[in-house]
Amino acid sequence: MSWQDDAGRDLVRSFGDRMAMFVRGEGAYVWDADGKRYLDFLAGIAVNSLGHAHPAFVEAITRQASTLSHVSNYFATPPQLELASRLKRLAGTGPDGRVYFGNSGAEANEAAFKLARLHGGPGRPRILSLKDAFHGRTMGTLALTGKPWMQEPFLPMVGGVEFIDTTIEALDAALDDGVAALFLEPIKGEAGVIDLPEGYLRAARELTERHGALLIVDEIQTGAGRTGEWFAFQHAGITPDAITVAKGIGGGFPIGALITFGAAGDLFYPGTHGSTFGGNPLGTAVAGAVLAEIERGGLVDNAAERGTQLREAIVRLDSTLVSGCRGQGLLIGVALRHPVAKAVVAAALEHGLVINAPNDDTIRLVPALTIGDVEIDEFLQLFAAALHTVEDALVLDAPSEVSA
Known part of the structure; x- marks a missing residue:
């Protein structure tokens, strides 16, 4: 029996299938039951303001x-x-x-x-x-x-x-x-x-x-x-x-x-x-x-500064999917040109990044207020990789005259 079997048997179905089994966290990172590390840019849906296991x-x-x-x-x-x-x-x-x-x-x-x-x-x-x-x-x-x-x-x-x-x-x-x-x-x-x-x-x-x-x-x-x-x-x-x-x-x-x-x-x-x-x-x-x-820690100002930094960097990514960003501070909605947000979330998880899709054409980012340059640089690499994975899949699925 796996943890997926346990969850399917014992938990109500109102949340659907769980995407991973997380066992610990530290700062902006979480680890699953197999020891894989993930950068967490969901923070429990805007809950973990200080990240995971903050000393305070x-x-x-x-x-x-x-x-x-x-x-x-x-x-x-x-x-x-x-x-x-x-x-x-x-x-x-x-x-x-x-x-x-x-x-x-x-x-x-x-x-x-x-x-x-x-x-x-x-x-x-x-x-x-x-x-x-x-x-x-x-x-x-x-x-x-x-x-x-x-x-x-x-x-x-x-x-x-x-x-x-x-x-x-x-x-x-x-x-x-x-x-x-x-x-x-x-x-x-x-x-x-x-x-x-x-x-x-x-x-x-x-x-x-x-x-x-x-x-x-x-x-x-x-x-x-x-x-x-x-x-x-x-x-x-x-x-x-x-x-x-x-x-x-x-x-x-x-x-x-x-x-x-x-x-x-x-x-x-x-x-x-x-x-x-x-x-x-x-x-x-x-x-x-x-x-x-x-x-x-001046984290309100950090949210304003890092939010601007993130939005500006996201729209500069080499991606055909991203059409813009919405929101303020570290509540960011990344608008997509195609309704593939759930695919982007799944690809991001494979690459070690936790994000969220509130609807079919938006990615929501709500990381800990403590993030800095290190976390943002890693996010941009992982997010770009997830976007490219989905872009490649769109090309493969497209009619031959479109993908040619």
Whole structure:
């Protein structure tokens, strides 16, 4: 029996076949069960901000696990309060900001959904979300996710959510005084790393304020310095009513949070929401250490600098497949001229490179924020080799008059 047999027998099929069996990691690298080394430019889908087995991450887990790992939310702990204060400072909430802790991005968005309901009440039943958005796979967050093919097996959805085109004109037409909240991603990661139109966030802030709706920004993939700011909304110079975060704030430990600004923080009252494990001392201690290391190491600036370096180098590759790059910082979408992204991912894995295809014509790159010249140079060699492998296959499969 192989590990593939074990996985096929024992794990639910919702993820499909696993691509490899990884047994350890260090920095920007992982090793499989056969000892093969891979350069990891997926980082657990934007989770491993510091890479693998970073000393700050390991030390925080070890130290906190030896003292206090969990108490209920009937009690406070120092790591919980310290992390809440740090997140408020980094997000720029001011003293009125508040933080709710959960265990994942989906849980953070579930809390935000309930925040929107509390704000809207019976008089504001409508919630707006963007077409092709992704906010999670739980029943609440799936209702916010603008992908009909994902919703279809689980209909009917939670009611009240409307999906609009990602244009300022569509937003202006849809927003009125009956809207409780607008949910959006600053960059649509699962849609293929799609940037919002120029000026969209500023227009969204102006229109939601005009109509008394909450602006809720999903920073689960874009937060924790990923785009070259602590949070992507900060590029636009706006202040939302709430943001949701997860992934990179824990550096590999499961944790999520809803961060509110201003009056939105007063909407929850005792009994309206909760989580057994959310905000426990182990998770908050690790997240606090990860964010402290990002800050100490200047990794937000590194994400901005290395992201520009990568995008410029990728478009200069000798490849007929690459048509351009999207995204900000170290959230990069490589646009392909043909729908062969999955083939490129498979070829990259063969060459020792871990990347991802969110759709058929986009490669997503979300490496650790710690990468430098060495990792980028190796990535460019491996990625070029994977692209050439697929290009050669396209030529072999083409009609003779095309390949001649």
